[in-house]
Amino acid sequence: MAWTRNVLRVNLTKGSITNEPLNMKWANDYLGQRGLATKYLVEETDPKCDPLGPDNKMIMTTGPLTGTMASTGGRYSVVTKSPLTGVIACSNSGGFIGAEIKNAGWDMIIFEGKSPKPVYLYIEDDKVELLPADDLWGKSVWEADEMLHKKHQDPLLRVATVGRSAEAGCLYSGIINDLHRAAGRSGVGTVMASKNLKAVAVRGTKGVSNIKDPAGFMKATQEGKKVLAENAVTGQGLPALGTQVLMNVINEIGAMPTRNWREVQFEGASKISGEAMKEPRPSDGRPNLTTNAGCFGCTIACGRISTIDKGHFTVDNKPEYWGASGGLEYEAAWALGSDCGVDDLDALTYANFLCNEDGFDPIDFGSTVAAAMELFESGAITTKETGGVELRFGDPKALAWAAEVVARGEGFGKDLGLGSQRLCEKYGKPEFSMTVKGQAFPAYDPRGIQGMGLTYATSNRGACHLRSYTVSSEVLGIPEKTDPLVTDGKPELVKAFQDATAAVDSSGLCVFTAFAWTLEDISPQIDAACEGDWTADKLLEVGERIWNMERDYNLAAGITGKDDTLPKRLLKDAAKTGPATGKVNGLAEMLPHYYEIRGWTKDGVPTPDTRKRLGLNPKGVAA
Amino acid sequence: MQITFKLYASLTDYLPASDDKHAVKLDVPETITPNELIDQYQVPREMAHLVLLNGIYLNPDDRDRSVFNEGDTLAIWPPVAGG
Numbered sequence: 001m002a003w004t005r006n007v008l009r010v011n012l013t014k015g016s017i018t019n020e021p022l023n024m025k026w027a028n029d030y031l032g033q034r035g036l037a038t039k040y041l042v043e044e045t046d047p048k049c050d051p052l053g054p055d056n057k058m059i060m061t062t063g064p065l066t067g068t069m070a071s072t073g074g075r076y077s078v079v080t081k082s083p084l085t086g087v088i089a090c091s092n093s094g095g096f097i098g099a100e101i102k103n104a105g106w107d108m109i110i111f112e113g114k115s116p117k118p119v120y121l122y123i124e125d126d127k128v129e130l131l132p133a134d135d136l137w138g139k140s141v142w143e144a145d146e147m148l149h150k151k152h153q154d155p156l157l158r159v160a161t162v163g164r165s166a167e168a169g170c171l172y173s174g175i176i177n178d179l180h181r182a183a184g185r186s187g188v189g190t191v192m193a194s195k196n197l198k199a200v201a202v203r204g205t206k207g208v209s210n211i212k213d214p215a216g217f218m219k220a221t222q223e224g225k226k227v228l229a230e231n232a233v234t235g236q237g238l239p240a241l242g243t244q245v246l247m248n249v250i251n252e253i254g255a256m257p258t259r260n261w262r263e264v265q266f267e268g269a270s271k272i273s274g275e276a277m278k279e280p281r282p283s284d285g286r287p288n289l290t291t292n293a294g295c296f297g298c299t300i301a302c303g304r305i306s307t308i309d310k311g312h313f314t315v316d317n318k319p320e321y322w323g324a325s326g327g328l329e330y331e332a333a334w335a336l337g338s339d340c341g342v343d344d345l346d347a348l349t350y351a352n353f354l355c356n357e358d359g360f361d362p363i364d365f366g367s368t369v370a371a372a373m374e375l376f377e378s379g380a381i382t383t384k385e386t387g388g389v390e391l392r393f394g395d396p397k398a399l400a401w402a403a404e405v406v407a408r409g410e411g412f413g414k415d416l417g418l419g420s421q422r423l424c425e426k427y428g429k430p431e432f433s434m435t436v437k438g439q440a441f442p443a444y445d446p447r448g449i450q451g452m453g454l455t456y457a458t459s460n461r462g463a464c465h466l467r468s469y470t471v472s473s474e475v476l477g478i479p480e481k482t483d484p485l486v487t488d489g490k491p492e493l494v495k496a497f498q499d500a501t502a503a504v505d506s507s508g509l510c511v512f513t514a515f516a517w518t519l520e521d522i523s524p525q526i527d528a529a530c531e532g533d534w535t536a537d538k539l540l541e542v543g544e545r546i547w548n549m550e551r552d553y554n555l556a557a558g559i560t561g562k563d564d565t566l567p568k569r570l571l572k573d574a575a576k577t578g579p580a581t582g583k584v585n586g587l588a589e590m591l592p593h594y595y596e597i598r599g600w601t602k603d604g605v606p607t608p609d610t611r612k613r614l615g616l617n618p619k620g621v622a623a
Numbered sequence: 624m625q626i627t628f629k630l631y632a633s634l635t636d637y638l639p640a641s642d643d644k645h646a647v648k649l650d651v652p653e654t655i656t657p658n659e660l661i662d663q664y665q666v667p668r669e670m671a672h673l674v675l676l677n678g679i680y681l682n683p684d685d686r687d688r689s690v691f692n693e694g695d696t697l698a699i700w701p702p703v704a705g706g
Contacts, residue, residue: 231702232670232672232701232702233702233703233704236633236701237632237633237701237702237703237704238704238705240632240633241632241633241703242705243704243705243706244705245631245632245700245703245704245705246703246704246705248631248645248698249631249673249700249703252629252675252678252698253675253678253679254678270645274632275631275632275635275644275645279644329705330705330706331706465706466706469706471706472704475673476673476702476703476704477672477673477680478702478704481680481682483680484680511706512704512706515704578678579677579678579679
């Protein structure tokens with residue numbers, strides 16, 4: 001078993017901390033991390049609860065391979081009900097704190113209730129305390145991290161914390177760990193702040209020794225690492241250019257959402273691409289990219305560490321931003337860049353630094369700014385609302401200003417913190433919001449990549465690419481090439497990606513391994529580590545069970561099949577340039593068949609037979 | 624016939640130094656094939672993974688055919704991925 005079998009339960013209302021055994025029946029059915037924590041949430045909370053009320057719970061959870069020698073085995077997730085979407089939130093992060101939690105002897109931490117005063121949780125193996133955080137409240141992520149390291153005099157302490165944006169109620173705030181890794185999506189940081197929980201600081205020294213078959217595990221993980229090293233994507237492409245290598249690819253195929261999804265190609269894409277990050281700047285002769293970086297145990301190391309030109313307008317006389325820090329990943333570069341029409345690489349990097357410094361999701365932030373720019377240009381908002389700022393597409397100063405006011409929750413930053421959907425509704429233009437179930441889209445226009453339309457419409461956490469990354473097949477040819485402009489075969493493709501990804505997300509491994517590994521590479525590693533018989537087929541079954549459990553939670557929370565849709569802009573307004581010219585997304589051609597192969601009714605509800613087959617017996621939904 | 628030839632990611636090193644580091648405009652005969660261009664620039668065939676003609680994926684079987692028209696763009700990447 002690679003589970004520690006120990007669950008830490010922290011009742012913030014009472015200030016109590018208890019240790020209880022992990023439910024091993026559930027571990028066998030849901031594996032760990034995303035699946036297992038969602039099972040706990042489903043069993044312990046009312047899906048209709050107020051996401052920001054004390055009845056919601058927030059679970060920080062590892063997978064069985066977190067903290068082990070498996071490559072990329074450093075992942076953890078935060079599972080809760082989202083204040084942004086009103087449905088399930090599961091936000092996954094790398095860095096080092098996940099492994100530290102496991103090394104301290106804990107599979108997961110369940111936070112319940114709400115503390116009467118700001119607190120943080122301090123863990124040093126078995127020693128666990130809730131400590132006052134009055135001095136940390138009002139501080140940024142970076143300040144709080146430094147203060148905690150100084151206070152505990154431990155350079156190896158790992159910290160996950162919320163920033164000022166979450167304290168101010170921004171609905172897409174994340175939890176930042178290790179300064180610039182993020183459980184970024186769906187507002188999990190907003191939930192944490194609503195509980196008056198500022199940070200979790202962890203030091204674990206126990207190691208992860210509870211492996212079922214140590215020799216077999218060593219062999220399986222070594223073989224897995226060899227596959228990653230010899231694969232051109234995970235061995236060469238991702239370390240060299242990171243996810244940002246996609247900027248030019250997606251622009252070339254005409255699926256680059258631009259200026260709030262009104263266009264599908266961005267004329268400035270090459271200036272903000274992974275290639276551009278490596279080129280010396282004319283201004284100071286240095287590249288934006290300083291180095292790549294890896295998370296705990298990772299042999300891919302796709303992370304970007306960047307430095308802004310000291311003379312750039314964003315950091316002029318601000319030496320706190322002159323050092324190297326977490327740089328642009330593709331999703332951030334797209335949302336801050338082409339979606340806002342901004343092609344100033346250092347301005348995007350500055351906005352990204354602020355997203356890390358004060359803990360807010362660059363995808364939802366960038367998308368909300370893009371929507372606000374369209375609102376401004378349409379006249380729905382004016383300088384009266386913005387306090388004098390001309391919020392126009394293409395203006396890097398407007399972008400930098402927006403990041404500053406959201407970070408601190410000041411002025412119009414409060415409106416921007418509502419997210420795209422609520423902002424556009426507030427100003428009478430809901431059609432400008434490019435969201436599904438309230439969450440902003442990632443960086444792939446589904447008019448040019450048809451399967452991604454179905455992915456977005458059916459994602460259990462609102463618009464998201466990491467629930468079924470069909471881009472891998474439709475664009476990149478992994479594991480095999482499919483045509484991005486057709487809908488045939490996409491329901492099957494989406495379901496396969498959704499189920500497999502749910503299993504990977506429950507293991508403690510990074511989903512990026514799937515560019516080289518199949519479940520046949522992953523299952524021997526889990527099987528050698530964990531009690532039970534973990535074949536690839538079982539992992540797929542677990543993934544399907546998790547997907548349906550999440551769906552039932554969302555149905556009980558109040559969504560229906562009618563919420564499985566896309567904004568009219570993607571269904572009615574055809575792409576104007578590139579290979580997808582003349583195309584809209586063919587969601588209507590895909591959704592009924594997707595429901596059918598899922599074993600759901602025509603209204604998108606799992607049938608009794610499907611639930612019975614998967615061993616699901618949900619509360620609060622029709623049988 | 625003029626076409627645009629683009630190389631990205633690690634393949635940019637196979638292009639001559641120019642203002643635009645990723646693209647060159649070429650005058651080519653109508654009979655030239657994508658693989659002949661790839662060979663001409665000494666790009667290893669196995670590294671020419673994602674080959675897009677005007678943004679549309681070109682199957683390996685089509686890379687030995689004369690597929691170009693005036694003004695076309697051929698863009699090539701090694702195996703890449705992101706998320």
